[in-house]
Amino acid sequence: MTDILRALLDSCERTPTAPALTLRRTTLRYADLRDRVLGVASSLSERGLVPGDRVLFSVRPGLDGIVLALGIIAAGGTVVFADPGAGDTLFRARAQLAAPRWIAAESLLYAVSSGPLRGIARRRGIDLPDYAAIVPDARHLYSGPWLPGVPKSAVALRRLFRGSPGVVVADPHAEALVIFTSGTTDAPKAVVHSRTSLGTGLDDFAQAVGFVAGERVLTDQLMVGIPALIAGAHWELPPPGLDPGARPERYLGLLPRADVLFAVPAALDALLHLLESRPELTPHLRALVIGGAPVLRPLLERGRKQLPGTAIRCIYGMTEILPVAIADGDEKLEYTGAGDFVGTLASSVSASIRDGELVVSGPGLADYLDEPLDELATGDLARLEGERLVLAGRSKEMFIRGTTNVYPGLYEPVIAGLPGVRAAALVGIPNQIGDDELVLAVVLDGATVDAVRTALPGLIDAAVLPDRIVELDELPTAGRSAKLDRDALAEALR
Known part of the structure; x- marks a missing residue:
């Protein structure tokens, strides 16, 4: 078994002067990477992060984001990857399940999720959670410049880099990473990895x-x-x-x-x-x-x-x-x-x-x-x-959308529960590169296709929003139990 953090730090010791990470014109050597990761871990510990603390994490991949994620793990914390594109309702459900004590996000996310900018974002179809308030009493970290909406007590990531390299928390079997996969607002699902x-x-x-x-x-x-x-x-x-x-x-x-x-x-x-x-x-x-x-x-x-x-x-x-x-x-x-x-x-x-x-x-x-x-x-x-x-x-009904596995049974009851929707079914129509066009077929009873399309963001994961929505008089069924005939539906919509 391999401890991912110890293996990385060992690599830093072997080739300290070799280039490790490059973004645009900035390069960190392996020694720089080691010192930044351990410095961030030390700074977080000094500010109260204790082993087992979860950190809701919404920082895009970049030099600072990678160092912060590794520093959280080195301090014994858990990185909870949180996609703001999931929509406000699903994001809140995931945050409640993860129960983080800390939030780490880009300053822009704080700005556009609160105050007057939040209304502008919503009018443009961007439904972000209020990062400053979504987890009561959370401690906040932010990357980028300070912007309105960032809590006054939030700590800038650049300040964490000033910490002196500390000692890695020893337990390689403790949780280190939480990744949310499929699920709805009622039953979000999360995978938990350890360093090992x-x-x-x-x-x-x-x-x-x-x-x-x-x-x-x-x-x-x-x-x-x-x-x-x-x-x-x-x-x-x-x-x-x-x-x-x-x-x-x-x-x-x-x-x-x-x-x-x-x-x-x-x-x-x-x-x-x-x-x-x-x-x-x-x-x-x-x-x-x-x-x-x-x-x-x-x-x-x-x-x-x-x-x-x-x-x-x-x-x-x-x-x-x-x-x-x-x-x-x-x-x-x-x-x-x-x-x-x-x-x-x-x-x-x-x-x-x-x-x-x-x-x-x-x-x-x-x-x-x-x-x-x-x-x-x-x-x-x-x-x-x-x-x-x-x-x-x-063996289970599942489609592929990009890198997301889509289980239609998770989402169809939620969609069918919308006012004026009598029945709903998702089908995937595959192409030659292993991806599926995701099509939602609905039987309506008072609602409109546009109303359904407007209601979906935030109700279901953004990664499974359909490419097309088609209204049908009835959904095809088969057998004595009148079970949905998904193959016939896919063929009809192809």
Whole structure:
């Protein structure tokens, strides 16, 4: 088992003068990274953070945000990732479940979530929680310049950097990270990782990718950047908000410096489309790592064609345990059997097939908040060919939206409970890159499609808001029980 924080600090000791983190023109050496992380941990402890304290965290990936997250963990605290895009109601439900004692957010979020700016934001469709008041008696940390709305008692992140490096809290098995996944306002769901569960899984990830000390790794994902740092690589962050799926032409300018690129399938699709028309911009990558959603053959074939000298690794995992299996891209393309070959099981993962469903366990498995996990029934139908894992569909109804697993049964009752809505059903219509167009079909009894669309933000997670809403006279059913025929509905809406 690997303690992610201890492994990172050991890496800092091995190569103190090597570059560790770069954003735009600012680079932290490994010694700088170590001193900042331990300095923040010391400052937080001096200000009253004690082991076990949870910190509601809404700071975008950047040098300060990464140092703050690691410093919280080094002080024995727990980082609770909180997406403000979830909407006010769901955000409040998640905050209540996590019961944080601290809030860390960008000053802009405090400003636009309170006072006159909150009304302006809402008129533009941005429904943010009031960060200053959402958790009574919370202590506040903020990044960026002070702005109206930031509590007067809040501590600026730059002041935490002045702390003298302290001692890492010793318990590697205590909770370190909380990540909310699917769920509604009534039943938000949260995954809880310890330093050990994170470190064990990401150690498998690092070995499979084969990070090389000194090479540049381009990603904004902590779960990729941290194992790269542990291996002594140079993590380069894209500017906050730069989405390769939305602005591939700007992202492409970062690639000539990169040796390793991580991309979700939708982002890789956008980059490859641009490279098809601008082949002279093709980067010389050592490795391309694809994860966050299923990696299907058409996308993989395009990636192999356009990046012929690049090693490709396809990651299969989930928030509860990452990775489960890793496939070499060429081996995946050569597989001719039935199903989706997703690779060889990670060394720390134990897997079995129960009634056709994949069940996994191991030291990298997280818990749910207030619910220990000894094993995880993944919902994937699968078979094992020795240590090789092949998926054969879903045992549970689930769609993929970007990097989000969408379980329609969580959301349909909530939507059907809206005034004037008699029935509601979500279906996913897949494309060739493993993503799904999410379509909501509704049977209305007094409401309008526009009224439903207006009511959804804040009622359900922003990551599962439908791409389309379609009104039908009835939803198709099948069998004696008149159960929803989701396949027939998807075909009708395709």
